[in-house]
Amino acid sequence: MNYFADLTWKESIKDVIDILIVTYIMYKLILLVRGTRAVQLLKGILFLVVIWALSTWLNLYTLKWLMNQMFTFGVVAVFIIFQPELRRGLEQLGRGKLFGRSTAASDEELTVLIGEIIKSVNYLSRRKIGALVVFERETGLNDYTESGIQMQSLVSSELMINIFIPNTPLHDGAVIIQGKQISAAACYLPLSENPFISKELGTRHRAAIGITEVADAICLVVSEETGQVSLAMNGQVVRDIKEESLIAKLYEELRPTSNLNKKNNWTSFWKRKGGTK
Structure with a gap:
């Protein structure tokens, strides 16, 4: 009470500015983590915090002692676990990109993007040229874009075709599209270890399934055999x-407006079209 009673208008403005700055920085840090798989790790840490709070409230001494021991070494573990995200954040801060604007595509830009993708896919399909294209959604794919060649280019059918032409430097790997841009090409993706995948599917299809198992991305594959x-x-x-x-x-799936039933819609769509795991 004494703090608010003695508070002057200058100190009030200073405190408001201080809170706004910290809030903005926290917001940008959340966006940075959202661009990686670290969001799952944060959920796990939050779960442990809830368990610790319940053990304290219910006086569960053994569980409370165990959680305290975990948190004692937890600070060091956080720096180890989030090392890629911390490094990326410092790099983006040095490049002046940490506070950059979002690159999400609008409805009109999405229409153009899909049109260019369809043109390139049709061209590659007719000539049996293999291709692998990944569309980022909520789960960020920065971990995978860093494994390829950075591009930051607008999507065009001509560029997409040139990337996947055989015996060119960028044709071997995946193209990752973030928002309205080709973020990177020749990217390495995790292969699915699902034992029930059809033996007819090759490395491209396994990579496409693999990336969609660890992220909510969408992946297009053009088979070079068929x-x-x-x-x-x-x-x-x-x-x-x-x-x-x-x-x-x-x-x-790529339209900016959210759809809570997307996953259920995809399951029914997959069954109707005779999908394969």
Whole structure:
């Protein structure tokens, strides 16, 4: 009470500015973590904090002692676990990108983007040129873009075709699209270890399924053996998807407006189209 009674208007303005600055920095740090797989780790840490709070409230001495021991070494563990994110944040701060603007695509930009993707996919499919294209959504893919060649280029069918032409420097690997831009090419993706995947599927399809198992990304695959176009999502893949269905699904999943039933819609869509795990 004495603090508020003695508070002057100058100190009030200073405190408000201080709170706003800290809030903005925390917001940007959350966006930075959101761009990686660290969000799952944060959920695990939050779960441990809840367990610690319950053990303290209920006087569960043994569990409380165990949680206290974990938190004693937890500070060091946090720096080890979040080392990639901390390094990325310092690099972006040095480049002046930590407080950059979002690159999310608007509805009009999404229409152009999908049109260019469909043109390139049709061209590659007719000529049986293999391709692997990943669309980032809520879960960031910065961990994987760093494994490839940085591009930061607007999406065009000509550029996409040139990237995947055989025997060129960028053709071997995945193209990752973040928002309205090609973020990187020749990226390495995790291969799925699902033992129930069809033996007919090669490395590209396994990589497409693998990235959708660890993130909520959407992945397009063009087979160099058959020229078929496949769509992978949520660890499942629809093979030989038709152009109309592909366009509709890309619009549905990549549109900026949220849809709470997307996962259920995809499951029914996958079953109707005869998807393969």
